[in-house]
Each structure stands twice: as C-alpha cells, then as structure tokens.
Amino acid sequence: MRKPELSGRMAKWSVHLSGYDLEFESRTAIKSRATRTLCRLTQRLRTRAEQDILNLEEDKGEQxxxxxxxxxxxxxxxxxxxxxxxxxxxxxxxxxxxxxxxxxxxxxxxxxxxxxxxxxxxxxxxxxxxxxxxxxxxxxxxxxxxxxxxxxxxxxxxxxxxxxxxxxxxEENTPDWRKPYLDWLQNDILPAYKKEKSTPRNPQSNGQAESSNKIIVENLKKKLEEIRGKWAEELPLVLWADRTTPKVEMASSLDTIDELRTSAQIRMASYRQTVARSYNKNVKVRTLQVGDLVLRKVFQNTKNQQVGKFAYNWEGPYKVESAVGNGAYRLVTLEGQMVPRSWNITHLKKYFT
Structure with missing residues (x-):
C-alpha cells in the first residue's frame, strides 16, 4: 500500500475502507452446525423463491x-x-x-x-x-x-x-412539447430547462462539482487523520481513486449482488416455465392405434448404399403390433414377422392405401 499508483484497485478499496474499523478473523472449522444452517437457509430460500414468483405474477401486469x-x-x-x-x-x-x-x-x-x-x-x-x-x-x-x-x-x-x-x-402520458413556448408567448413566462448533466464548460450546472468536492474532502480526512498538513501529497491519490471509482454506493452494491443475481435467476426460471407452457399448448400429440399401417424412416445405417441418392427415405408398410408407452410402438411386417426393437412415433408416419 506504499505505492498505490502501482497497486491498481487496492488504492480504491483503501480509500473506501479506511473509514471503517475492520478486524480480520480466520474461519473456524466447518462441522455439523454448517449442515443445519444450510438446511435452514435452503428452506428459507425456497419460501422466498415462491413468494418472489407470486410477486412477479402481480407486478408483471402493471409494468x-x-x-x-x-x-x-x-x-x-x-x-x-x-x-x-x-x-x-x-x-x-x-x-x-x-x-x-x-x-x-x-x-x-x-x-x-x-x-x-x-x-x-x-x-x-x-x-x-x-x-x-x-x-x-x-x-x-x-x-x-x-x-x-x-x-x-x-x-x-x-x-x-x-x-x-x-x-x-x-394525451394523458405524453407532455405537450409546445406548452413552454405557448406560456412564453401568451403569459410572458420564460421556459426553464434544467440540465441533468454537467459539461466541462459548465460543471456547476447540476451540483456535480459540489458533490465531487465533498467526496474528495471526506476522503482526504480519512487518509490524513492526524497529519493534516500533508494533504497536498495525498491529493493526487485521492483524485485518482475518485476518478476511477464508479459513482455508485460500492459497499451496498457488493452486499446486494447475490440477492440481485438470485432474483434474476428466479425471474428467468419463472419466465422459461411460462414460455414452455405457452409453446407446449400448441403441440398436437400424434398417436397410433394397434393395427394401423405405418412407414418407418430409413436411417443412414439401414439405407441401401447401392441405390445411392435414389433410395427411399421411408420403408414399409409395417403394422402396429402394440404400444410400449411414451410414444413408442412395436411393429410387425405384413407377413407377421416381429421387427426388432420398438420405434418412436417421430420416426413413423401413417400409411394410407
């Protein structure tokens, strides 16, 4: 920490954490108590996830x-x-x-x-x-x-x-852009525009300069402590840390990052389930009856290589002998010979004479 200009991110953390009384303690051995804690956390997270999903259903309608x-x-x-x-x-x-x-x-x-x-x-x-x-x-x-x-x-x-x-x-949600000019022409009221971003030409336009100065002074106080006369030496380091630090509350962001990730995962899981149900409701289940005549798809290992490109893509017909379940069927030839293995309906199609 003696050369923060070479330590990169460590300088920013030293400025941020110097105002806190921190002590390091080594982690103790993880025993059976951790298992009980994990079980309680798992149940708590499950309850929270269910509540978050209910909140999602309520909030989606208004957003x-x-x-x-x-x-x-x-x-x-x-x-x-x-x-x-x-x-x-x-x-x-x-x-x-x-x-x-x-x-x-x-x-x-x-x-x-x-x-x-x-x-x-x-x-x-x-x-x-x-x-x-x-x-x-x-x-x-x-x-x-x-x-x-x-x-x-x-x-x-x-x-x-x-x-x-x-x-x-x-008309209710979109403001009329002509209103400031009509007020100026009719009532002699000058339009008032508030700048939301400061510029190098006018950094005081929205209080950004005063806010930055306050942060710099507070960081200098934390760095100097009793030796306040050396502020000129510490100023470049504090300025560097301020310029390279995102203008957000770093501590609160780091504390809530796990919760934000968990909330995002819950949202996406809920969305995926709903999208899957929306897609599956349009899927038409195709079934076959015992005795139906079907054609079986020809695969690369069963195709007649001598015919080449002119080989058929479907072969048969076969007769459905029984339904195995989950869309699988056993087939027999027209002569009554059993076809090895069961075949899924995705590889079968009805044969019409």
Missing part, C-alpha cells in the same frame, strides 16, 4: 414490457423472431420457422401475433411493440387501410389481441 419482433421470407421459407424485454432488462428470445409459404408481410404479421400471444400467456398487460415494418405498424394504428383479404384476416386477429392489453392515452 411496461417491450416486444421487438421481425419476420422474413425467401425462397427457402419464412421465419419469425421476437424478443420480449422485461422492465428489469431480462430478455426472452424466440425464433420460429413457418411450415408454410408466406410473403414478407405475412411473416411480419405472424411475428406480431406470436409475440402478442406470448405476452398474454405471461400475463403482461402493458406492452410496447417495436417493428421495422411500416405497413404493419400503420395497419394496426389505423393509418393504412388493409385491402388484401389475407392482410385483413391478419389485421383482425392482431387487433383482437391488441384490445386485450391496457392502452394508455397519449
């Missing part, structure tokens, strides 16, 4: 979320992408490939509808939607008129979803 979405289409197909941003900065990202042909505008509408449905599943009531499609934005805001039948159908669905959110009137 404003952001939805950024986009859709695109080309010769290979269409796809949509969306990002939901929470007021705390958490991001929920989704990308979906459309299994049907769609134009670029239709893909944009698909992204909008998917994002609105996801927000409703998350019980979000206030949502700000951001899109780069001028057509979609003006359709939804009633600035453009939709004439194409498909665009009209998409617009009806989008507006029906939009009406399920809380909308704020721009």
């Amino acid at each position: 404003v979320w952001e939805l950024h979405m986009d859709g695109a289409s080309n010769a290979k197909g269409a796809g949509v992408g969306l990002v939901l941003k929470s007021p705390q900065g958490d991001l929920i990202v989704q990308a979906v490939r459309c299994e049907f042909k769609a134009t670029n505008n239709e893909a944009e509408y698909e992204a909008l509808i998917l994002g609105l449905k996801l927000a409703l599943d998350l019980k979000i009531r206030r949502l700000q939607v951001c899109s780069d499609s001028k057509l979609i934005v003006n359709h939804v805001n009633d600035c453009y008129e939709a004439r194409d039948p498909r665009m009209m159908a998409y617009l009806d669905v989008a507006k029906e979803l939009k009406n399920r959110f809380v909308t704020n009137s721009s």
